[in-house]
Amino acid sequence: MNKRTRIDQLLETKPIGEKVTVKGWVRSFRNNQFVALNDGSDFDNLQIVIDRGKTDDSILRKIHPGTALGATGTLVESRGKGQAIEIHADEIVIYGESDPETYPIQPKKHSKEFLRENAHLRFRTNTFGAVFRIRHQLAYAIHTFFHERKFYYLHSPIITASDAEGAGEMFRVTTLDPANIPFNEQGQVDFKKDFFGRETNLTVSGQLEAELGALALGQVYTFGPTFRAENSNTSRHLAEFWMVEPEVAFNDLYDNMDLAEEMLKYLIRHALDHCKKDLEFLHQQAEKEDSQKPRNERPEMNLIDRLQFCLEHDFARISYTEAIDILLNSKPNKKKKFKFVIEEWGADLQSEHERYLVEKHFKKPVILYDYPKEIKSFYMKVNEDNKTVRAMDILFPGIGEIVGGSEREENLDVLVARMDELNIPKDELYWYLDIRKFGSCPHSGYGLGFERMVQFVTGMSNIRDVIPFPRTPGNASF
């Protein structure tokens, strides 16, 4: 066989009359004659027309959905209606057979749950092919966005010694034998005998390390896996997920919001520009699904319109205090339609309140800032009112919180006082405090849940369908 040409290339350049070789996996085989071949390079398949006179029966019998094959032949304009070009095959080579009796991916609609159980094969479907091509484009765009703005990609550690960040329950990392755990004289586990000579965990966030980088390199970002051992059972949480965390020296909270909004729009625009076919397919799928729903549950906008709308409008920016005023005066609050009725300033906002603000009141993404310090983390800069901190959350329709960030407390005394208040051990975080001792300065950053972004852009309703192999409580298959 000749060197293979990718199908996306052929679909784009259409070299009519040329002899080419393509290799991929069979999606369908019709009329004992037409193979729809997909090689992953494009959403669309290429049609291979087989000349039965030229092709052995033993080869025809091996062509089924899932079969890996190569085809060499002349590229011609298609006589059929479904495609512009096709290959008239002179030679077919079977690489790998696919037993039709046991191959789970049939040319028909499968449920997302079924495909999740077959996550090793779901890449071969239209939907998941589209989702993972978009996921790649978004990951790539993260890097170009920051690189173009002269940020440095900082690799924060996956294994950390600190468990003091308060971002969630952590997974322990150990080489101790669970059947033979060493104890010290006080009867506690003797971590001195463990691999690192101390207790270690998987990281819940690269933020603290990113701050160290930012206060020397100026502007950095991390983009890596993070781990939370929370028993969260929702369509928006994973135990292992990827997080993007930029950190910028001398940025205040408003610069932080500008950066985040600019980044989110950049990512959406990149997807619209580079994933047209995949997005159009997902858009159509969503339309089909929505048409099955009762009228009042259908979204006002469908996928591509929603993405366009986000690009064309400034995000709403309101303080927590303003948000509470809006909620106090809202119909569902007055009529006690909320499960948690807002009664006074200081209440933590529940997802029903966030959804009201985003989906009913503003009808666009909302940036909420200046939260009560009681409901936020120790490292956030305390405002002059001594009641609120310089925190901001970006809320997206259908997703909820997609970004959480803050201006960091750069004053050593205030930070130490906050840590004491919240019982956070200072000795473990001496390095974090050192940054405030030597050349401290204002700085800000945020975390973007990468899968939540992929969810928003693809319109997939369950976060388990936008990461190849999801890890959730009770589930770590593959």
Added chain:
RNA sequence: GCCUCAAUAGCUCAGCUGGUUAGAGCGGCGGACUGUUAAUCCGUAGGUCCAAGGUUCAAGUCCUUGUUGAGGCGCCA
């Protein structure tokens, strides 16, 4: 962790207030077909009704417990 719902053929589902031998579409298998578009046509096989226990003359259907999954809530990104 809490609340709600679900589990029937390989897949997607129907199966009414308990009542003969549990159905359909798709897929599989056998056959036909050289312009098909999730092809079509003819034929055919395929079920421990999630598991265990219970109520009843009789359970896919009712009850209890468990398992798995989904949706919602909390934690967050």
